[in-house]
Amino acid sequence: MDGYAAPDFANIEEYLDSQLKKSLLRFITCGSVDDGKSTLIGRLLYESKMIFDDQLASLKNESKKFGTQGEEIDFALLVDGLAAEREQGITIDVAYRFFSTDRRKFIVADTPGHEQYTRNMATGASTADLAIVMIDARKGVLTQTRRHSFIVSLLGIRNVVLCINKMDLVGYDQDVFDEIEADYREFAADFGFEHIQAIPVSALAGDNVVVGSENTPWYDGPPLMEYLDTVEIASDAQEQPFRMPVQWVNRPNLDFRGFAGQVVSGTIKPGDGVRALPSGKTSKVARVVTMGADLDEAVEGQSVTLTLEDEIDISRGDVICADKSPAEVSDQFQTTMIWMSDSPMLPGRSYVMKVGARECQMQVTEQRHRIDVNTRAHEAAKTLGLNEIGVVNVALDREVAFDPYKANRRMGGFIVIDRMTNETVGLGLINFALRRASNIHRQSLDVSKELRASMKGQKPVMLWFTGLSGAGKSTVANLVEKRLAAMGKHTYTLDGDNVRHGLNNDLGFTDADRVENIRRVGEVSKLMLDAGLIVLVSFISPFRAERRIVRQMVEEGEFWEVFVDVPLDVAESRDVKGLYKKARAGEIKNFTGIDSPYEAPTDPEIHVDADKLAPEEAAELIISRLEQAGLIGG
Known part of the structure; x- marks a missing residue:
């Protein structure tokens, strides 16, 4: 690979250790159709030396097929993998790509710009730490820019890079850049973004993508790659109380019974008190087991098996929590839901909710309002259609452990599945438990x-x-x-x-x-x-x-x-x-x-x-x- 220095295999352990110690940044690119999202990611992959020689040769041939002149490369083809995407020059599905620099590892989700594929964009944003919002300098802030930015804020992303692209097509005009940045900051003022970094770029020409551009002497900020390498993403997952949804009960033999899952927040070590929810049974951790050896402590993001000092009943879908600060438990919630199906959401119809590893039957009991993603106005509505967002009350057939989405994204997010087709039809965020869920109980009757x-x-x-x-x-x-x-x-x-x-x-x-x-x-x-x-x-x-x-x-x-x-x-x-x-x-x-x-x-x-x-x-x-x-x- 051109410019790529292979690791010294004599020191392969040192090399692997250095890779493991790199931080990981997940980010998403979003914006309207043809704003240059795929081209930008292709440029980042190319400049970070993540393309092998045979891939590069193939890419050049593909570029010629799709009209690129000479030795120029259509970087979007690195990401647009579907035939329909290449033929139409658009992104349809979410494309995930990995690349790394000397400082950091990255997973980027390239999401579609068409309104009809907004559901795909929401899927990509659900796991991201940062969002790159692309704007075509010739068009400015569009409806889809507003829609995607609202969804980004709704899903808890607090860091935004505003890439004003195709600056070469407006003569690298600073006034154009300043006007678009001002417009964006004005409409996004109440979205709760902690930081917005505006960067003038040309993804095709490479201006301000990896190195600063001489064409924008009026811009004194970092190029995009430098910013991604150094931006600090505040994560309080380590400081949050311990949570681990149980994926499966690990019982290889009669002498071992453990509970396997991924730590989604907090830390855990032998001797810590834990509480299993929704049962409420308590115990202490005996061992923190991994494939190689027991750990002295497990942290957020690690997949482990916990063994407990007491034999208590825990099943797949239960949540093991810190004893002194457990999650909440309820079977009725107010939620914010993004509908992702052509068939409308119908209150009263039975769906499957998957929250963590728990699946349960769900009914929408009340649609409170629909949210206009352009004006954020609350509108009266009885249903939700494709790509619409609304606030709805839901009732489940059993209690589940949860944290509100704003407090813990991994514990407060869920998906909705159609019982007939097994299609994922909605994505939801738990806002809070309804009060009546905690004071309504089924009365036992003696006459059957x-x-x-x-x-x-x-x-x-x-x-x-x-x-x-x-x-x-x-x-x-x-x-x-x-x-x-x-x-x-x-x-x-x-x-x-x-x-x-x-x-x-x-x-x-x-x-x-x-x-x-x-x-x-x-x-x-x-x-x-x-x-x-x-x-x-x-x-x-x-x-x-x-x-x-x-x-x-x-x-x-x-x-x-x-x-x-x-x-x-x-x-x-x-x-x-x-x-x-x-x-x-x-x-x-x-x-x-x-x-x-x-x-x-x-x-x-x-x-x-x-x-x-x-x-x-x-x-x-x-x-x-x-x-x-x-x-x-x-």
């Missing part, structure tokens, strides 16, 4: 569901009738309940129209309101099952995800999905209320089957072909199936 059902001489079951409007759900459900009543069964029917007159009279017919409608009905139906009843629920309930949530609320075999199936044209022909006609005319919005989707069941317990069966025949079919399953007597 089994006892209530035995008193009625029946098995509780939920018959969930779903189908298009006009399919005949309510008619069939009513006939089934009459048959059950004649058999002496204790029943109750929850019908969509009736419930919307009372319990759900505050809900409309948007997707978000439909989700909340079904969530409430599911909770009421569960209470009726607990009373030992056979409950019949007749709702369109158009989304599979919400029907699945209700199924998971109750015990195995208690939820029976009854799909009352008719083609859309048949449902319209039965439209005695004239709803389809109004929907077709645009007088009713969000009408299922017209401008709102209906997701038919894929594997219902009972499939009723209501186009061929009369209501009485459909009711008889359902009764027969329940008898065959032993849920009701003959």
Whole structure:
């Protein structure tokens, strides 16, 4: 490699030791499309001698393919690895690159500038210590500059390098530089940045990237590489209380039981008192074990296995904390969430939250507001769309240990996963636990569901009738309940129209309101099952995800999905209320089957072909199936 001095292998241990002692700086480049982020990183890699001769030759050939003249190099190609990126000349995915200097090691995340890929930018920023915000000197501060800067501040990055790029295209004009710097500092004044270093650069020509440029005699600050080499990133992780999320329980044999994980803050050594959360059990550290040998002390960033003096129950996802300053524990939070999916976030829908090594079921219980990333104004909204940011309350199905994100980024950050697709759909920051989470407890009752059902001489079951409007759900459900009543069964029917007159009279017919409608009905139906009843629920309930949530609320075999199936044209022909006609005319919005989707069941317990069966025949079919399953007597 040109200019590269290979390490002296006679002193390889000394060389490796010197590398280990170097500090590591993680930083991100962000900004609008075509501001030169990839070119800047490519220049840094090239100037830091991180390109081998064969790579350099290949890069020169690739550069010619994409229009670069002579021996010039298109440095962006070092980072833009996807074919689509090279063809379009843009960054789509987050590209991570490593390089080092004599003083420091670096991991840089090159993030996309397009608005549609803002989610990728947030991912790259979540682990960064510093942000390089790129601005094209010809364009100045743009909307995407503001959006990325807001996300950077939101994710706790406090050091910003403002690289005003392409100064060569504005004649290295100091007035242009000064004006852009002033504009940026004005709008970012309340972002909480501790330091903003503005540098005039030309990533393509190399001005002020590694060495100072003669083209900017009016700039007396450091070039970018020198600044990155010397900037001090305040990290109080060592001074924070000890925290270690447990990744796995290390049990190689019957004589050893330890808890493995990475220390995310603080220090730990044998003899220190610790507390396992959420259980609250305490003990003392017996050993701090690594692959090579036991440690006298482990610090933030090290992966270790802890053994304890006492046998206490600790599982993956638990957090081992300093005994005298433990983390908080709760199952309800106010959070700030960045939504990263094309499908909107819907309050009431069940998602998976992953915080540390713990996965749990999560529902958004309330959307407080959406944040306009340009003005930072708080706007009323019921959902979050792609790349939108909002403050929402969430409830979990179990307690988790946490610190607020502002106090500890590793303990207060989480991701949201779609239960159907396993796609990561959101990134969140825990602001604080909701007070009601600590003073609401489940009351133990002596009279059980089994006892209530035995008193009625029946098995509780939920018959969930779903189908298009006009399919005949309510008619069939009513006939089934009459048959059950004649058999002496204790029943109750929850019908969509009736419930919307009372319990759900505050809900409309948007997707978000439909989700909340079904969530409430599911909770009421569960209470009726607990009373030992056979409950019949007749709702369109158009989304599979919400029907699945209700199924998971109750015990195995208690939820029976009854799909009352008719083609859309048949449902319209039965439209005695004239709803389809109004929907077709645009007088009713969000009408299922017209401008709102209906997701038919894929594997219902009972499939009723209501186009061929009369209501009485459909009711008889359902009764027969329940008898065959032993849920009701003959």
